[in-house]
Amino acid sequence: MGPMILDSRGDLVWTASGNGVVMNLKVQQYHGENYLTFWAGHKVGGIGMGSYHMLNSSYDLVHVVKAASSEHAPRTGDLHDFVITDRGTALLTVYNITQFDISAMGRPKDGWIVDSLFQEVDIATGELLFEWRASDHFDPAESLYINPFGGYKAANPYDFFHINSIQKDAAGNYLISSRHYHSLTYLDPLGEILWTLGGDYNDFHDLSDGKATSFKWQHDARWVDEEQGILSLFDNGSAGPIMNDADHSLGLIIQIDPEARTARLLHSYTSSGKALSASQGSLQILPDDKVLVGWGSSAAYSEFTTDGKLLCETHITPSILFWWERVKTYRAIKTFDWVGRPESPPSAKWLGGKIYVSWNGATEVGAWQLVARKNGAANSEWQTVDIKDKSGFEDSFTLTGIEEFQHYRVAALDHNGGFLMHSAIVEVGAEAHSLRWVLALFMTKLAGFEDVDAKQISQV
Known part of the structure; x- marks a missing residue:
């Protein structure tokens, strides 16, 4: 399956093919106009190498946004996030396989890592406005990701950080999610760390007995209300069979006080069958005071009231097949203002x-x-x-x-x-x-053959 838009009944509205692997479909605004955006390219494991497509309301490809690159620093756009800001710029994740000293882990000094980067680029010109790399601020030896064979060769680099969401706030600061550090990091406009929520370097006192800071392998961290310090995320609780830290995944809404350095859990959301999703997932605050949770590798999405009452749940594949991950949905997004007007006729x-x-x-x-x-x-x-x-x-x-x-x-x-x-x-x-005439002619000739046979029989 490729990208799909479904209506409220689950019926297909739009789909497309011919783009290769497609992920991260959503509606975003650019200069006051709605665009359907998605990543398309080549996927190897959890790494994407491609670009982001922007389609107008007629489903015409209007912009292709690529990672800023050079001869000495080739870059490709990664699948994990693409966010259009109100300044007409785009934030996109970039995964770069490069050599790095990982001897502190007992691995080669000239070992190989997957470095997590993000860029801010101008959509109209492709100009690189800002680039940040995890290896400048985080030590791979402190990663919580288990891969004893990673880092020895370029074909199997150690993915120590794994950035999977970015958001820029009104102050120009960046909120990023690191799946392999179990943490959210808040950066100033120059990329310096202001605070960390969760993981081994958590800066916050948890007022909810650990429930606000104990998330692991998370995705899709977003500000819900910057002034009130409210943010959301999808807590996977798992990254596969040997990295299970929970019995089911959760959608979380957390409130932090950056000055007092406190955090507390406001709401959590669980699927009807307590799905455990080893990858992917999303949480979206809807404008009608409801919450939509996409269960990622467990191919389902659920809608809740803000206080956690399950209203409905859609399974794209039977829940008994969730573990096999034959069908997945990276993010499930509900939109209220997309109007599709194809130029081609019905x-x-x-x-x-x-x-x-x-x-x-x-x-x-x-x-x-x-x-x-x-x-x-x-x-x-x-x-x-x-x-x-x-x-x-x-x-x-x-x-x-x-x-x-x-x-x-x-x-x-x-x-x-x-x-x-x-x-x-x-x-x-x-x-x-024509069909009737062919049939009538056939029947007439068949009747003729029957007459001939009858005459031959009578003569015999």
Whole structure:
């Protein structure tokens, strides 16, 4: 499967193919206009090598945002995060395989690491505005990630930090998440560390008996309210069979006081089956005072009230298959303001006595209108044959009166009955009549053969 938009009933609205591996689909604003953004490229393990695509409301590719690179410092965009700021810049993660002294771990002095970087680039020009690298501030020997074979060769570097989310706040500071340090780090505009929440270098006194700072292998750390010090994250609690630190994953909302250096848990969210997700995951605060949690490698998403009451849960694959991770969703994001208006017309096709119609990506269709034109009258007026409400990604009309009509097309109507666009003409009458003539001719000849056989039998 590739990127998908689903409606509130779980029906498909839009999907696309031909982009390779695609992750991190969401709606973001750039210069006041909504764009559908996603990462596309080549994925090796947990590392992505590609770029970020920005599609307008017609699903046209308008911008491709790449990591800033040079001959001496080649870079590719990583899959983990891509955030468009209100300044018209983009924050993106970059994973760089490089040599590094990891002799403090009992490994080679000229060993290999996956260094976690993030960049801020100007979307319009591609200019690099800021770059930060974890190896300048963190010692790989202090990582909590277990990989006894990592670091000895370039083909198996030690992924000591694993950055997976970035956010820039109103003060110009950066909030980043390190999965392999079990921590969130807050950086000033120059990249210096202001404080750390969680992990071995936690700066905060936990007022909730450890529940606000004991998250592990987390994803998707975001500010909910910067002034109130409220942030959210997805607490995986696991990174695989030998790195399980919890019996189920959680969505968390935490409040911190940076001056008093205190932290407390405000809310937590658990899936109906207590899913344990070894990778990926997300938490989104919705504008209607609800919370959406995507369960990552456990292919499901849940909606809660803010205080934790489960309202609904959708499983993309049966929960018994979660552990096998055959289907995953990196982040589940709910959007209230995406309007898709494809420039290509609705697709209509005649098959088995029905006309089927769909319109990939169109979000404003409320009903379909089937119109037809009489046989042998190419310039005759179109007549309405049937109208039906849109009920799913694909709808169909059962044809009647084939003898009367030959040309059909389907009009997409909005929720007020207004016209949006016609499909191409579907010619079904001539084809249906041809089939009948072939069948009639076959039956006539078959009857002739039977007559001949009868005469031969009588002569014998």
